[in-house]
Amino acid sequence: MTDIDPLGPLDPNFAANFTRDLRRPKCQLYIISPLDVTGGFPDRLARALDAGPVAAFQFRVKDVDQHAAAALAEPLQRICADRDVAFIVNDSIALAKRLGADGVHLGQDDGDPREARAELGPEAQIGVTAHASRHLAMDAGEAGADYVAFGAFHPTTTKATEHVAEPILLSWWSTLFEIPCVAIGGITIANAPPLVAAGADFLAVSHGVWGGDEAEAVRAFADLLGDRASLSAG
Numbered sequence: 001m002t003d004i005d006p007l008g009p010l011d012p013n014f015a016a017n018f019t020r021d022l023r024r025p026k027c028q029l030y031i032i033s034p035l036d037v038t039g040g041f042p043d044r045l046a047r048a049l050d051a052g053p054v055a056a057f058q059f060r061v062k063d064v065d066q067h068a069a070a071a072l073a074e075p076l077q078r079i080c081a082d083r084d085v086a087f088i089v090n091d092s093i094a095l096a097k098r099l100g101a102d103g104v105h106l107g108q109d110d111g112d113p114r115e116a117r118a119e120l121g122p123e124a125q126i127g128v129t130a131h132a133s134r135h136l137a138m139d140a141g142e143a144g145a146d147y148v149a150f151g152a153f154h155p156t157t158t159k160a161t162e163h164v165a166e167p168i169l170l171s172w173w174s175t176l177f178e179i180p181c182v183a184i185g186g187i188t189i190a191n192a193p194p195l196v197a198a199g200a201d202f203l204a205v206s207h208g209v210w211g212g213d214e215a216e217a218v219r220a221f222a223d224l225l226g227d228r229a230s231l232s233a234g
Contacts, residue, residue: 001107004038007134007135009027009136010134010168010169010172012168014168014171014172014175018096018171018175018198018199019031021175022100022175024174024201025201026118026148026225026226027196027200027201027202027203027225028053028054028055028192028201028203028225029052029053029054029055029201029202029203029218029221029225030054030055030056030057030058030133030182030203030204030205031048031054031056031057031058031204031205031206031209031218031230032057032058032060032090032184032204032205032206033045033057033058033059033060033061033076033206033210034206034207034210035060035061035062037059037061037072038072038196041076041106042075042076042079044077044079044080044210044214045076045214046079047056047183047215047226048214048215048217048218049079049083049085049216049218051214051215051216051218051219051222051223052218052219052222053222053225054083054085054218055085055086055141055202056085056086056087056088056093056103056125056202057076057080057085057086057087057088058089058090058105058204059072059073059076059087059088059089059101060090060091060206061078061090061233066094066095066098068197069092069095070095072100073087073089073095073099073101074099074209077099077101078126080104085160086102086103086125087101087102087103088101088102088103088125088127089101089103089104089105090104090105091106091110092104092106092110093110093111093115093119093120094119096120096124097119097120099112101120101124102124102125103120103124103125103126103127103146104116104120104124104125104126104127105126105127105128105129105149106126106128106129108128108129108130108136112143112230113128113140113143113144113145114117114143114144115193117144117230125146125147126144126145126146126147127145127147127148127149128140128143128145128148128149129148129149129151130148130149130150130163131150131151131163131165131183132150132151132163132164132165132166132169133136133163134169134172134173134198136148136165137150137173137181138172141177141179145179145206146180146187147178147179147180147181147182147185147201147202148173148180148181149181149182149183149204150165150169150170150173150181150182150183150184151163151182151183151184151185151204151218152164152165152184152185153162153165153166153167153183153184153185153186153187153191154185154186154188154191155185155186156185156186156206156207157186157207158229165183165185167183167194167195167197167198168198169170169181170183170198170199170200171198171199173199174199174200174201175199180187180201180202181199181200181201181202182202182203182204183195183198183200183202183203183204184204184226185204186207186208187203187204187205187208187216188205188208189220189221190210191208192205192208192221192224195222196224196225203225205217205221209221
């Protein structure tokens with residue numbers, strides 16, 4: 001579904017007139033884990049992170065208890081720490097706190113950024129899903145989020161696509177707000193350029209990395225984003 005934003009439609013000419021503020025850092029790559037991180041996945045993660053600059057890695061597993069999730073996360077967290085890549089936990093403030101993670105990403109039903117800040121401290125990176133809603137994004141910013149995520153921009157096999165976002169949202173947000181915005185949902189090397197041009201500060205990619213050769217994918221994103229320097233979130 002396409003969200004009906006309570007703020008009303010954006011001017012369709014907004015994106016056409018958008019120019020990225022050169023004071024904003026270049027767009028960076030934010031990798032999201034597949035749901036299965038068992039077996040040889042730690043080696044795949046190391047290979048991906050060694051192939052090019054990655055700002056952050058989001059640990060996203062479902063239907064496992066916190067103890068099992070922590071056991072799966074710990075080797076991946078070490079791999080990220082060794083490479084100065086931010087380790088972000090999806091959905092769970094409690095798991096992020098248990099692991100001493102760099103941050104947490106919250107869906108609309110996963111808790112309040114204020115609660116996350118109180119539990120994780122002032123240095124934690126707190127991201128919030130805003131779907132295709134300017135209203136939700138502004139609420140997240142007012143609640144202290146460090147970034148907001150818009151999407152899905154494209155159909156995705158990673159999760160059911162319930163909200164469809166347009167690139168103009170990225171242009172609007174990055175024109176008016178300093179808080180970074182993340183583009184998420186079905187992003188591949190082929191469909192990413194318009195999102196970068198529209199003002200995305202991060203591209204959140206899952207299947208676009210893990211669906212093939214992860215090192216090749218990261219190198220392709222590095223070439224697209226035009227910077228092979230080592231990057232870190234925040």
